[in-house]
Amino acid sequence: MPDWAQLKIPEIDFQDIIYYSAPKQKPQLDSMDDVDPELVETFNKLGIPLEEQKMLAGVAVDAVMDSTSVKTTFKENLAEKxxxxxxxxxxxxxxxxxxxxxxxxxxxxxxxxxxxxxxxxxxxxxxxxxxxxxxxxxxxxxxxxxxxxxxxxxxxxxxxxxxxxxxxxxxxxxxxxxxxxxxxxxxxxxxxxxxxxxxxxxxxxxxxxxxxxxxxxxxxxxxxxxxxxxxxxxxxxxxxxxxxxxxxxxxxxxxxxxxxxxxxxxxxxxxxxxxxxxxxxxxxxxxxxxxxxxxxxxxxxxxxxxxxxxxxxxxxxxxxxxxxxxxxxxxxxxxxxxxxxxxxxxxxxxxxxxxxxxxxxxDQIFYCNQRGISTEDAIGMIVNGYAKEVINKLPMEFAVEAQKLLQISLEGSVG
Amino acid sequence: MLSIKNLHASIEGQEILKGINLEVKPGEVHAIMGPNGSGKSTLASVLAGRDIFEVTDGEVTFQGENLLEKEPDERAKDGLFLSFQYPVEIPGVSMVNFMRAAVNEVRKHRGEPELKSSDFLKVLRDKKALVEIDSRLTNRSVNEGFSGGEKKKNEIFQMAMLEPKLSILDETDSGLDIDALRIVANGVNKLKTPENSTIVITHYQRLLDYIVPDVVHILYNGKIVKSGGKELALDLEKHGYDWIKKEMEA
The missing domain is CATH 2.160.20 (Pectate Lyase C-like)
Structure with a gap:
């Protein structure tokens, strides 16, 4: 294993890994109520639409959002070109x-x-x-x-x-x-x-x-x-x-x-x-x-x-x-x-x-607080200001989500 | 508006404020003067909720509510504004976005809808003109690369944007030349209403030529040792702080 990176990698038993298994059917949940509330909270903070949340969390999805049909439409569009x-x-x-x-x-x-x-x-x-x-x-x-x-x-x-x-x-x-x-x-x-x-x-x-x-x-x-x-x-x-x-x-x-x-x-x-x-x-x-x-x-x-x-x-x-x-x-x-x-x-x-x-x-956080901005929002603002140059390179719709993601990832990191 | 009773506060076990009593009524301007190390800036920080200071005794009510149990951002949203002695630089965050976030937080707290972008920009323009701040400054990152004078003007600009109930100006005059001082003082005077109050913390009398206080307090060794009308500031200017020190030690 390469050892030059600045990482401490625990020993991996490569014999103990299953190298091929058919995609596991995740247990289907009946409704969003069965999903880990922490996960749902994160979905909501990210502003992910409910139907998509269901899919990501493995909840049975109704016919409207049948991904097979969506897939077909895309495929036809692309195939034309x-x-x-x-x-x-x-x-x-x-x-x-x-x-x-x-x-x-x-x-x-x-x-x-x-x-x-x-x-x-x-x-x-x-x-x-x-x-x-x-x-x-x-x-x-x-x-x-x-x-x-x-x-x-x-x-x-x-x-x-x-x-x-x-x-x-x-x-x-x-x-x-x-x-x-x-x-x-x-x-x-x-x-x-x-x-x-x-x-x-x-x-x-x-x-x-x-x-x-x-x-x-x-x-x-x-x-x-x-x-x-x-x-x-x-x-x-x-x-x-x-x-x-x-x-x-x-x-x-x-x-x-x-x-x-x-x-x-x-x-x-x-x-x-x-x-x-x-x-x-x-x-x-x-x-x-x-x-x-x-x-x-x-x-x-x-x-x-x-x-x-x-x-x-x-x-x-x-x-x-x-x-x-x-x-x-x-x-x-x-x-x-x-x-x-x-x-x-x-x-x-x-x-x-x-x-x-x-x-x-x-002192930066306190300055923001003093203007009415919560610590969480202050960190989000500072981090996004810092990362702006990179975020701006992302496709538009993901830039917005990525901004929120940065903030969520750092939640609770400044006391 | 603000009522401070027997306020004690310390940092790292060392007591700085040793029993402050102060009453500020709506519309009043109070000046707090005192020698270096008397606790002026500590008082401002404690009121704004800076957690490096520990309040060990006393109580503070702001608009009838217990101020000390609130978080710094809640205090700000309730209408308490601190003009920092040393405004902080926040690279990468533009002044416009920073102010938009702050103004909308305050509006949300007051139960008002967020300002539309066009309305916000109009308010921004008006307030910039009011405090005579260079319009390019708001496009730059918060305080980044601002001169000393620009930073202080920027504090007053933010005060204008947020329309606080109580403004605490912590050594806003320090490091300003006479022209900048006049602009800053004019800004403060223009923002004065019969409902809002101001606490001016200063080392020198000269700011009080422009911002005329109703009451002057002298803070010495963590206590307010003397209060009086605006003439007290002139006495202080004439006799210097040694006068107070002698009087206290006598």
Whole structure:
């Protein structure tokens, strides 16, 4: 297991993990009254519509919100444009040429420990293909969210954007996900061909364990995009508030000349959570540009790290990178760490790195209180002000939910 | 409006306020003067509910209700406003959003509906003009990068926005040049009504040339040792605080 991250990972018995089981039918509940009140409260704070709440909590859903019919409508819309959006197992059956051509080309099986694990045992995930010249007419989020109720343990996602195409994809959900599987090791591969643009947004709110640090998801994810064609662009935006341990570095390999890579991240840790996250920007082509904006927020007894690499190879003329790594601390028992690596092998590169560390002071909270703003709202306001730059990159409807999510994740963290 | 009886407060076990008594009626302006370390700012902080101070004895009623059992934000919503001696910077939060949140909290508390954006912006414009604050300041983050004078004007601007019942101005004159002082004082005077009251905490007499108090109190060693009309401030200016010290020790 990789041991370089700033994480304390309890020993995992890999023999003790069930690597494939058919999606478990969660026990169906009869009404919202049977759902854990704490979960319902969070749903309400997030402003999630009742019907959607029922689905997420595993309550029998009536015919109006039958997800199969919604799914069909979306599918018809997408099919008209030639867009393929299906499960990866379906893609293996229906589109073997595309899968064979691209699967494992960005993250090969031998890439890293958790990547190997996923490559060996993944059973499902999502597949997206946007044909030449097509601009995907909707956020693939809407669709995904409806299907988000059963996320797999070893998910595999493959997104291919052909020449001159565009797609915005949102993974995850602001609603808290209660999952029995403790170990998650997913892989996401993105390929952007000439002039193509892929925007991939994540909101991750898996169970972080209780306030004593018992339980919670281990989230070991390999996400990488290959900006293969000239003028292609890959943009990662993530809001990470969940999981007991997060190990995740959405990266871009900027292969095409003039290609662009972006990484915008807000990672919140509270109680005993640990997060080690960041990005790698590998500049291979000429005139490639990358931007990294990472905002860590640590509270409670948590540890939050940024680990990143900017690499410019010898023939990558005129590469540019701007990195900004900020840390915000709440309280005095948490930690924030920054590990930025730069490997620059071409003199024409322009690389900038900025970093700040700040603290939400009691005096700031009191100032807000004195103007009639409650402590909870004050923290929400300060944190959202701090994370604004990243939140603004999210698709509109999720930006609002993500803001609330940040506030909820930090509730009770300042006395 | 405000009634303080035998108020004792300490910080880290050290007693700062040693039995304050004070009555403020609607429409009155009270000045509290005193040498450094006499407890002026502590009194302001205790009234606003800062929890680093512990109230060990006494009672405070504000508009007939027990002030000390309320949270700081409840006190603010009830109409108690503190103009900070050192206003705090909040990066990333724009003054406009901050004020909108504050104004709407206060309105909610009073049972009034939230202001529509257009109405809010109109009020904002009017109040900015009233206190002569540079209109660009409200687009910046709360107090961030403001000069000393701008911070103090910004406090008075917030006071204008929130229309408090009782305003406590904690050393609002410190660090101001004479022009800024006049602007701040004008703002306070314009906001004066027969219903609201003001407590002006100051070290120097000069602010009281502009904000004329009904009553002047001298705070010394955690107690109000002398109260009188506005001429008391002039006596103090003439004789200095040594006069009080001597009188107390005699």
């Amino acid at each position: 030639g867009i393929i959006f299906c499960s990866i197992s379906e893609a293996v059956q229906e589109h073997p040429d595309l899968v064979k051509k691209y699967l494992g080309t960005v993250v090969p099986p031998e890439d890293n420990f958790f990547g190997a694990l996923n490559s060996a045992v993944f059973s499902d995930g999502s597949f997206v293909y946007i044909p030449k010249g097509v601009r995907c007419p909707m956020e693939l989020s809407t669709y995904f969210r409806i299907n988000a109720a059963n996320t797999g343990q070893f998910e595999r996602t493959l997104i291919i954007a052909d020449d001159d195409s565009y797609v915005s994809y949102l993974e995850g959900c602001t609603a808290p996900m209660r999952d029995e599987n403790q170990l998650h090791a997913a892989i996401v591969e993105i390929i952007a061909l000439e002039n193509a643009e892929v925007k991939y947004s994540t909101v991750q709110n898996w169970y972080p364990g209780n306030s004593e640090g018992i339980g919670g998801i281990y989230n070991f994810v390999t996400k990488r995009g290959l900006a293969k064609g000239r003028n292609s662009k890959i943009s990662w935006t993530q809001v990470e508030t969940g999981s007991a341990i997060t190990w995740k570095y959405p990266s871009c390999v900027l292969m095409g000349d003039n290609s662009v890579g972006e990484f915008y991240s807000v990672a919140v840790t509270n109680n005993h959570q640990q997060a080690d996250t960041g990005s790698k920007m590998i500049h291979l082509g000429k005139n490639t540009k990358s931007t990294i904006v990472s905002k860590g927020i640590s509270a409670g007894k948590s540890q939050n790290s940024y680990s990143g690499l900017v690499k410019v190879i010898k023939r990558a003329e005129n590469a540019r990178n701007f990195s900004q790594c900020d840390s915000l601390l709440l309280g005095d028992k948490c930690g924030a760490h920054t590990f930025p690596y730069l490997t620059i092998n071409n003199d024409s590169a322009q690389v900038e790195h900025e970093a700040t560390t700040s603290k939400i002071g009691e």
